[in-house]
Amino acid sequence: SQKIEQNSEALNIQEGKTATLTCNYTNYSPAYLQWYRQDPGRGPVFLLLIRENEKEKRKERLKVTFDTTLKQSLFHITASQPADSATYLCALAPNSGYSTLTFGKGTMLLVSP
Amino acid sequence: DADVTQTPRNRITKTGKRIMLECSQTKGHDRMYWYRQDPGLGLRLIYYSFDVKDINKGEISDGYSVSRQAQAKFSLSLESAIPNQTALYFCATSDHRRANSYEQFFGPGTRLTVL
Numbered sequence: 001s002q003k004i005e006q007n008s009e010a011l012n013i014q015e016g017k018t019a020t021l022t023c024n025y026t027n028y029s030p031a032y033l034q035w036y037r038q039d040p041g042r043g044p045v046f047l048l049l050i051r052e053n054e055k056e057k058r059k060e061r062l063k064v065t066f067d068t069t070l071k072q073s074l075f076h077i078t079a080s081q082p083a084d085s086a087t088y089l090c091a092l093a094p095n096s097g098y099s100t101l102t103f104g105k106g107t108m109l110l111v112s113p
Numbered sequence: 114d115a116d117v118t119q120t121p122r123n124r125i126t127k128t129g130k131r132i133m134l135e136c137s138q139t140k141g142h143d144r145m146y147w148y149r150q151d152p153g154l155g156l157r158l159i160y161y162s163f164d165v166k167d168i169n170k171g172e173i174s175d176g177y178s179v180s181r182q183a184q185a186k187f188s189l190s191l192e193s194a195i196p197n198q199t200a201l202y203f204c205a206t207s208d209h210r211r212a213n214s215y216e217q218f219f220g221p222g223t224r225l226t227v228l
Contacts, residue, residue, distance in 0.1 A: 008153075034216060043117075043203050043219030044156070089156070093215065100146070100171070101217060105155035 002027045004104040006090060012110045013080055021075040021107050023090035028102075030092040033066055033073050038087045038106065047088075048075075080111045116140045117220040119204050125226045132191040134223050136204030144207045145187040146217065147171075147179060149200040156203070162187055163209075194227040201225075 005024045013019050023033070032051045036044035050057045050066045050073065057064045063076040077084050087108045091101040117138045126132055136145065147159040148171075158171030160179040168179060176198060180188045191198055204220040 032215065041201075041222065041224075043205070043222055044217075045219070046216035049215060100158055100161055102158075103148075103156040105153070 002102070004028075004090065004092060004102060006088075006104040006107045008105065008107070010108040010110055012112065015081060015111055015113050017080055019077040019080045019084065019109055019111070021088050021109065023073040023075070023104055025071050025092060028071070028092055028094060030068075030094060032093050033064075034091045034093075034101065035062075035064055035073075035075050036089040036091060036103075038089060040087075044089055044103075077109070080109075082111045082113055085109055085111050115221065117204060117206055117218055119202075119220040119223050121223060122221065123224045125228065126194055127228050128195055130194050130227075132194050132225065134189045134191075134202055134204075134225070136187045136189070136220055138185050138204075138206045138218075140206055140208070140218060141184075142206035142208040142218070143184065143210055145181065146205040146207075147177075147187065147189045148203045148205065149173070149198075150203060150222075151200050159189065159202075191225075191227075194225075196227045199225060199227045 003026045034049045035047045038044040048064045050064045061078045065074045087106040089106040091103045120135045146161045148156045150156050157173050159177050162168050162181045165181050178190045202223045205217040207217045
């Protein structure tokens, strides 16, 4: 069966460090992968999209990698700040016409001052 | 004004009642979605609509129905609410008519409690 796995345990890091979150998937051939940020009680907000033929994407302090051989995406936040504390969701679109997204359960990031 | 709005924001109802959750968007997007989010289960797709005449079931459509009244409006109904439909419900939109534009834009959510 298809699975998207994100670490269910919260990631605790100190301000200024780099946070790295993992998204692993099985039995998918995604056309692209997206990362979203979700604050408690609020809707997810889109951060980055990376396509199957891209290895890396950057946006300001954010970097996403996509390894279709390992079936894994890594999401990095450099120089992390307490304001980065949130839950981060990865989402895949199957390789079938860019239809719907399937979301992982998310990983909570806590950045301490 | 918010681009994607949901009403009501909070609702408490009783088992067996019919409930409608409404979603409106001013983004002009063609696609609209309804998700529910439960602790430990993440976001799950209930229904989606690629345009006004196209409605599709998602992963967990049983017990729900939808109506796409116009491009900007997409309603979710619970015909006879049950307690395990207690969840946070999100509406989302996306625009697939523009190249390279696949992100989804979410509303603020409706917290539904079924007693």
